[in-house]
Amino acid sequence: MNHLFEFLLRQGDNALVLGHRTSEWCGVAPALEEDIALANTALDLIGQTQLWLGYAAEVEGEGRTANDLAFRRDAYDFRNMLMVEVPNEDFGRTLMRQFFFDAFQVPWLDALQTSSDQRVAEIAAKSLKEAKYHIARSAETVIALGDGTEDSNARMQAALAYLWPYTGEVFVDDDVDRAMADQGVAPLPSTLRGQWTATVTETLTNANLVQPESGFAHAGGRSGKRHTEHLGHMLATMQTLQRSYPGAVW
Amino acid sequence: MRPQTAALSEAQVWAWLDDVPDPEIPVISVVDLGVVRDVSVLDTAVTVTITPTYSGCPAMSVIAMDIETALAKQGVTDVQLKTQIAPAWTTDWLSDKGRARLEDYGIAPPQPAGGPTRCPHCHSDAVEKVSQFGSTPCKAQWRCTDCLEPFDYFKCI
Structure with missing residues (x-):
């Protein structure tokens, strides 16, 4: 197994799958400003995808491109965490997920800036600026909706209950993580748990939301062993053009 | 297009690029925006290094094309465009x-x-x-x- 390639796929697939999910709001968000914000967030994530998957393709050395990796792999070849592939459901769940993701990405990318791999460090530095901008909005919106009306509070609490079991996967270190840590490419994800929890607890408290106590975590996305049933449906939409007309360009 | 006879200077290329408008905000140039990071000239061959503002900015491919077109108008056809992401673009530029x-x-x-x-x-x-x-x-x-x-x-x- 090429550990660096696997590691890069995880970074790129997280950004790609969340970017596509977020783009599903384009044109149907609850307000024009939110529509634009969601589309811009999705655009940043797709831009980051190009950087991560572009480097992954180079490291693999099989002549594939970022586009090949994005559009011509099936669900079991994806290495994203499960949380980013579940359906948007409503605006509340979408923003709660974005916040959970951002609360991880900010310290994670910050740490990757000092990676022993120069390209990883460069991509992280570029992406971190965008992640910091994202968390300002996602945290603010979680608080506004959680501490909003009875209805918005109930929806955010429901989003929290649904997403919580998906938040733990990223902190479970595996062979790829250990190889990356040994080579100084990335820290062990488990070492970021304390910082993530502190950010999340503070924001949920300010949002008047009750943090679930369960420590149960769904797993299988990062290794590709077991994705949810939702990823295949998402890819069917996202990849339809390249599946129908392989290699199509315009 | 005019034939390029005299030796090119990097300052001349920078000046030409300062006339290339940003495609989304045409009131400023790609040089004003800080997207052009480096210009180097070797005889008649020009290398321009650019950096994206945001990693997903769709204007980048248009900017690259506009730079090539602007230089071609000055008779410079041997143009190589390089993209770099580090150091990351900042509005300080x-x-x-x-x-x-x-x-x-x-x-x-x-x-x-x-x-x-x-x-x-x-x-x-x-x-x-x-x-x-x-x-x-x-x-x-x-x-x-x-x-x-x-x-x-x-x-x-």
Whole structure:
């Protein structure tokens, strides 16, 4: 197994799958400003995808491109965490997920800036600026909706209950993580748990939301062993053009 | 197109590039925006290094094409475009000329404090945020509570 390639796929697939999910709001968000914000967030994530998957393709050395990796792999070849592939459901769940993701990405990318791999460090530095901008909005919106009306509070609490079991996967270190840590490419994800929890607890408290106590975590996305049933449906939409007309360009 | 006979200077290429407008905000040039990071000339071959503002900015491919077209008009056809992402683009690289032109155009220039200091239309400091995001990845939406006009703010990153 090429550990660096696997590691890069995880970074790129997280950004790609969340970017596509977020783009599903384009044109149907609850307000024009939110529509634009969601589309811009999705655009940043797709831009980051190009950087991560572009480097992954180079490291693999099989002549594939970022586009090949994005559009011509099936669900079991994806290495994203499960949380980013579940359906948007409503605006509340979408923003709660974005916040959970951002609360991880900010310290994670910050740490990757000092990676022993120069390209990883460069991509992280570029992406971190965008992640910091994202968390300002996602945290603010979680608080506004959680501490909003009875209805918005109930929806955010429901989003929290649904997403919580998906938040733990990223902190479970595996062979790829250990190889990356040994080579100084990335820290062990488990070492970021304390910082993530502190950010999340503070924001949920300010949002008047009750943090679930369960420590149960769904797993299988990062290794590709077991994705949810939702990823295949998402890819069917996202990849339809390249599946129908392989290699199509315009 | 005119034939290129005299030796090219890097300063000349920079000057030409300063006439290439940003495709989304045509009032400033790609040099004002800080997207052009380096120019090097070897005989008649020109290498231009550019960096993206935001990693997903769709204007980048247009900027690359516009640079090639502008240089071709000056008779420079041996152009190599390089993209680099480090150091990451920052609004600190906006030129003073660019900042002034942005405000004249109705876009509040970026401020380290994270928000515009005044309305670009009436110069009142009574401004409020409408949305953290705007019509392009580099802008946010604000409005003036004195003249009531909405305006774009160039995000500070």
